[in-house]
Amino acid sequence: MVKAWGILVCVLIIALDIAAGILALEADVKQNKAKHTRLWLFEYREPNQVAFKLGLAAATLLVAAHVLANFLGGCDCNCSHDELQVKAPLNCQLTVLCLIFTWIVLAAGLSMFVIGTMSSHKPRASCGFTHHHILGVGGILCFVHGLFSVAYYVSATAGAPF
Template sequence: MVNKGVGAVVCIFIMALDITAGFLGIKAEGAQNQEKHLRLWLFECKEPSQEAFRLGCVAILLLIVAHVLANLLSGCTACSQDQTHKGSLWRQLSLLSFIFTWVIVAVGLGALVIGTKANHKSNASCGLSHHHFLSIGGILCIVHGIFSILYYVTATASLD
């Protein structure tokens, strides 16, 4: 059984990582938008933003750390297929939130990587617009935090 005080600290820490990653992703979007842009339909020519690149990299790192910690500290209650089908409601909710965290981290991480990579080049580039990827990734970081906490709570509750 997990101590409630320790559980609360773990939840707060994971949520803090995800919220910080989310705000950094949104702030990176703002830094990217301050650079010179020339846009024609789906194509865009822009100067890359080093600040957006750095903020995006930190957001990616924090999202990965939050996801790894949420999965390691929650244990793998959803790993056994026999126990999942015959398991309690907590175990089934744990499995559902586990799946959602993986889907959200995949999409959010992908959006952050695309937005960050667009700001990596040292000179101006033209191509398909990568507009809003950083803010979408940032928002998904916050959503990931919510589902990570749900996973942690349901996984530890199913152990009782």
């Protein structure tokens, strides 16, 4: 039963991250189809509500996958920095490393989504430097986040007594 629960959680995390990535890639396609005028480095792009909604949904799914992995993973490696380098078991080191990477990828992906969706928002049509494919890069980061989140969940729950 515990094994089935773990597999279900891993599949749910991966499904949320894949859905967020697909929505972000679709938002990038919709945003690039919007009418835009370019003058050297500066560009004016018409707002695209579909791209805005897709980007917002992708950001929501990315946060949901991150919250799910962190709350259900529950890292209980209570080690100081010195203990982590010297005496901590390999599983604890892997758990902390995956946790750090998931937070880094989350921060990078969400910043990409914020920049990309705000450039598609109706009241704030973007005039300025070009932001091509920024939602697409955020979508790719969703897939990377899924890999690190599952690795974190598996390593955090591997030694946990149930």
